[in-house]
Amino acid sequence: xxxxxxHGQWQQVEEDIAHDILTGRLSPKTxxxxxxxxxERFGVGRHTIRRAISRLQSRGLVQxxxxxxxFVRDGRLEYRLSERTRFxxxxxxxxxxxxxxxxxxxxxxxSASVAEALRLPRxxxxxxxxxxxxxxxxxxxxxxAYYPVRRFPGxxxxxxxxRSVSLILAEYGIPDYxxxxxxxxxxxxxxxxxxxxxxSLDKPVIVSKKVDVDMKGTPIAYSESVWPxxxxxxxxxxxxxxxxxxxxxxxF
Amino acid sequence: xxxxxxHGQWQQVEEDIAHDILTGRLSPKTxxxxxxxxxERFGVGRHTIRRAISRLQSRGLVQxxxxxxxFVRDGRLEYRLSERTRFxxxxxxxxxxxxxxxxxxxxxxxSASVAEALRLPRxxxxxxxxxxxxxxxxxxxxxxAYYPVRRFPGxxxxxxxxRSVSLILAEYGIPDYxxxxxxxxxxxxxxxxxxxxxxSLDKPVIVSKKVDVDMKGTPIAYSESVWPxxxxxxxxxxxxxxxxxxxxxxxF
DNA sequence: AGTGATTTGTTCGTATGTATG
DNA sequence: CCATACATACGAACAAATCAC
Numbered sequence: 333x334x335x336x337x338x339h340g341q342w343q344q345v346e347e348d349i350a351h352d353i354l355t356g357r358l359s360p361k362t363x364x365x366x367x368x369x370x371x372e373r374f375g376v377g378r379h380t381i382r383r384a385i386s387r388l389q390s391r392g393l394v395q396x397x398x399x400x401x402x403f404v405r406d407g408r409l410e411y412r413l414s415e416r417t418r419f420x421x422x423x424x425x426x427x428x429x430x431x432x433x434x435x436x437x438x439x440x441x442x443s444a445s446v447a448e449a450l451r452l453p454r455x456x457x458x459x460x461x462x463x464x465x466x467x468x469x470x471x472x473x474x475x476x477a478y479y480p481v482r483r484f485p486g487x488x489x490x491x492x493x494x495r496s497v498s499l500i501l502a503e504y505g506i507p508d509y510x511x512x513x514x515x516x517x518x519x520x521x522x523x524x525x526x527x528x529x530x531x532s533l534d535k536p537v538i539v540s541k542k543v544d545v546d547m548k549g550t551p552i553a554y555s556e557s558v559w560p561x562x563x564x565x566x567x568x569x570x571x572x573x574x575x576x577x578x579x580x581x582x583x584f
Numbered sequence: 585x586x587x588x589x590x591h592g593q594w595q596q597v598e599e600d601i602a603h604d605i606l607t608g609r610l611s612p613k614t615x616x617x618x619x620x621x622x623x624e625r626f627g628v629g630r631h632t633i634r635r636a637i638s639r640l641q642s643r644g645l646v647q648x649x650x651x652x653x654x655f656v657r658d659g660r661l662e663y664r665l666s667e668r669t670r671f672x673x674x675x676x677x678x679x680x681x682x683x684x685x686x687x688x689x690x691x692x693x694x695s696a697s698v699a700e701a702l703r704l705p706r707x708x709x710x711x712x713x714x715x716x717x718x719x720x721x722x723x724x725x726x727x728x729a730y731y732p733v734r735r736f737p738g739x740x741x742x743x744x745x746x747r748s749v750s751l752i753l754a755e756y757g758i759p760d761y762x763x764x765x766x767x768x769x770x771x772x773x774x775x776x777x778x779x780x781x782x783x784s785l786d787k788p789v790i791v792s793k794k795v796d797v798d799m800k801g802t803p804i805a806y807s808e809s810v811w812p813x814x815x816x817x818x819x820x821x822x823x824x825x826x827x828x829x830x831x832x833x834x835x836f
Numbered sequence: 837a838g839t840g841a842t843t844t845g846t847t848c849g850t851a852t853g854t855a856t857g
Numbered sequence: 858c859c860a861t862a863c864a865t866a867c868g869a870a871c872a873a874a875t876c877a878c
Contacts (some may be wrong), residue, residue, distance in 0.1 A: 340865060345609035366843065377867040382844090394703050397696060397706065398844045399874030408769060415822035423637050445657075448647055510829065514820040518788050520814035533818060536813060549826055561770035561788060568766040568820055570667035574801055577762065706874085 341376050345384035348374075353393050353404050355468055364394060364402040408565040410570075415510045417542075423467050431469075435528070436462040437488045439481060446478045449543050449554035464528050465557075468560040472563060474528045477555035484552075487528045499555070506546050515541040516566055525558045528539060529543065536561040593628050597636035600626070605645050605656050607720050616646060616654040660817040661724060666824075667762045669794075670750065671717065681720050688714040689740045691733060698730045699794050701806040709733040711740045716780050717809075724815060726780045729767070729807035736804075749805070758798050761805075767793040768818055773810065781812045788813040 342407040352358040361380070365373065370381045385402060388394045392410065398403045411422055423430040450458065458478045465473040479487050490500045501509060521529065521537045529537070537558045544553040617625065628801045637654060640646045664674055675682040693707040702710065710730045710757060716720045717725040720757040731739050742752045773781065773789045781789070789810045793821070796805040 342865080370844090378868060379868090383865090385844095394701060395696060396844070397875085399842075399876080401843065401875095410767075413820045437737055444647055444649060444655075454649060464594045510822060510826060512822055512826060514766060515662075515817055516790075516819065517817040520788055534786070545826065547829060549830060565767055565769040567768065568665045570762060570764055573667045574762060574764060576796065577799060 340380075341374070342380045342383040342387075343374065345370070345374050346387045349384065349388060350391070350393055350414065351468070353388075353407050353472070354409065356407055358404045358407075360404050360406050362404050364404065366401070370558060386387040396426055406565075407563075409467060409560075410561055411540075411566050413511070413514050413568050415512075417511045417514075418466065420496070429468050431466040432463070434492060435464055437461075437486070437492065442478070446554055450478065450480055450531070450539075450551045452480055459484070461488065461491060469559070470563075471529050473557045473559045474525050475555050475557035477553060479553050483558045484565065501552065509544050510553070511547050512549075513543045517541075518561065521558065529558065529560050531560045538564060538566070544552055592625075594632045594635040594639075597622070597626050597628065598634060601636065601640060602645055604663055605640075607722070610656045612656050614656050616656065618653070629649070630807070660758045661719060661815055663792075663811075663816055663818050665766050665768075665818055665820050667764075669766075672772075675719050678813075683718040683721075685716045685718065685724075686744060687716055688712075689716070689744065691740070694730070698806055701793075702730065702732055702803045704732055711743075713738070713740065713743060718723070722815075723781045723810045723812070725811045726777050726803045727807050727809035729805060731805050753804065758804065761796050761798050764795045764797045764803070772815065777810045781810065783812045790816060790818070792818070 340499050349358070349364070356366075364370070364385075366379055367381050367385075367407060370385075374381070382406070385394065385396060388395050393405055395405050404552055409423075420430040438460050439457055440460050442450065442452050444454060444459045446452075446458060447454045447456060448466075458480055460476045461479070463475050463477070464471055480488075484500075487504075490503070491497070492529060518536050519538050519539060521533060521535070523533065525531075525537060526533050526535075531537070538561050539556060539558055540555070541556045543551055546549050552568065601610075601616070610616075616622070616637075619630055619633050619637075623630055637648065638645065641648050645657055646654050647657050661675075671683040691709055692712050694702065694704050694710045696706060698704075698710060699706045699708060699742070704710070710732055713729045714730070715727050715729070716723055717727065723733075733739075736752075739752060740748050742755070743749070769791050770788050770792060771782060773785060773787070775785065776784075777789060778785050778787075783789070790813050791808060791810055793808045794806070795803055797803050
């Protein structure tokens, strides 16, 4: 039994190729080997290769052109913004290995902007947790997260022990939560951000500001993350809303 | 009757202040006049001022602090990404005057990426429409839009005549459409983009790639827009999904 | 303009493993 | 243990698009 959640061979093929693309071993615009060659390389049938490639295509990693070949599209890491966004799941979906590193933790009074986002009075104590996110050893974000101390006493310790946010929140009686709002903007990095992201100072970073709320609508977390602009891409997918509309229309 | 969609007095106040913030006449961190002064300036009651400011707060343009005052937050133009996103409405909501300028129009065979987004065969003719978007005379985006010729013959001419996209689509029997997907990424501008956005070459731009589909799910438009990174901010608001959840929970 | 080589797209058939009841 | 359903995987043949000559 391996540690990876791979069942079929096609998933293994998908992960292998995705990994090569996302780590840059296969660069954009280059052509993938022919199906026949991939069959040989992985020792599987054509169905298996085609299924893997079909998935890579739907993930936007490759572009298939009949009669020409299959080409690598863009190695940017894709970060989906839905109300159900979970950081590590987003990465696992892309066949990348997420890893979080604690950098600093402190208890501070809420600043004006944090207090507003969490709907707390100004100065109310919050845990300020600074972390760095890695995917396959490569730094991809640097985040400042804030949690209300009064509601989650001891949160910092639980986090330090390595448990995931979802898990810890569950222990405080929050089985589920949703992403209420995400703001995205661009600016130049601070020296500290550039250092942690292994980025040069003249490369722009994307800033995402997010508020999570529990199922009653009460804010439980606010965070500002900084991402290397050249290595990520955000996407908003409204497919589920479209499906709702289609289902509704078919009633008539 | 004015050309602006303002109904109540509070909307007028909101628009006026929002306009000052978004055009930079009021810069971030500066303090707004006291409610009493605003009442005098606009010749309205306190209720009206408070309602306008409450809206500005929920839009993230100002930050209200009890006992201290109201402060301008960030002058970035906010562009909301929902399945119902409409360009000019987005701007009108913020009290800005949208204006579109045609730059180039041509009929070309679909490139690989355009064909994929519109789910057309490669080489299928599409209208390629290049435009520049302005808000209050200030350039805020530069877009390349693509529409299938076969489905919308004469679209380019209708657009040239100045009609809005929604209106033209309605004439082709598409009363409504939704935004299927939006991708957001950052890169440096091309010289042409920098020129049209009145931006220097070392300032990053945000690129948004969008696919609109009709109510049957068929793609009808694809566009790639470039925005000056320092002047805009994108936001994803899941409030409506939260309301759905709250309503569902209250059933029990 | 045409032909053949290359590459992906589609469809048929068959076999095996796994979960369900 | 058996029947059923489903996912997975291999093989093969032909269709369609692209490209080089």
